């Protein structure tokens with residue numbers, strides 16, 4: 282937690298979900314309608330095929346709908362790609378950029394991630410910029426150096442707390458059930474905050490830094506209670522309403 286920052290609990294459905302999954306989304310929306318802490322903001326990023334349905338379902342709730350990736354360009358001959366403007370048109374408020382799966386599987390570099398964040402802003406979306414070290418980098422003792430490089434390269438210098446969220450996702454913790462210790466998370470988030478301060482000045486104190494990687498209801502209190510952790514980016518556990526709501530509940534117990 283960071284004093285003065287409203288936490289964000291965000292889901293990332295990845296390449297999961299068909300129209301049959303929208304019921305889980307309805308339950309997530311309803312969960313936030315009936316009593317979840319108004320101080321916690323919530324978002325579910327869904328496959329583009331579901332986005333307009335998701336936005337419609339969530340429009341009657343406090344939960345936002347988001348995209349999972351976008352192209353740098355507004356339109357053009359880019360078969361199979363989706364622009365930030367298209368996501369906005371379909372009802373998105375946010376888009377994830379630079380997820381490690383996109384960096385690894387599609388060879389996305391920091392400059393591309395930075396251009397995608399700028400594309401998100403151009404369309405009026407909040408960019409959720411993902412960073413995080415691989416297992417090999419952690420074992421080599423290079424975690425903080427990698428995070429410095431990714432903040433320097435992936436975060437546009439004009440980022441503000443209202444147009445940008447940072448998500449620290451150690452690659453080795455994604456989908457593995459492994460998580461860093463609370464001390465490791467604290468060190469990484471403090472380091473990211475310092476690098477953001479150098480780059481963005483005073484506004485860095487208000488920029489949300491989410492933790493992502495095997496967050497579940499059972500570990501949410503420990504992980505999200507760490508200093509400088511301003512929410513979660515949740516993969517697998519966001520596909521089940523009960524788990525996603527359980528994570529948000531954990532946040533309430535920390536804030537309370």
Ligand SMILES: O=C(CO)COP(=O)(O)O
Pocket residue numbers: 293380450454455456457458493494495496514515516517518
């Ligand atoms: O990659 C993630 C969210 O973007 C994390 O995924 P898991 O929560 O499934 O580990």
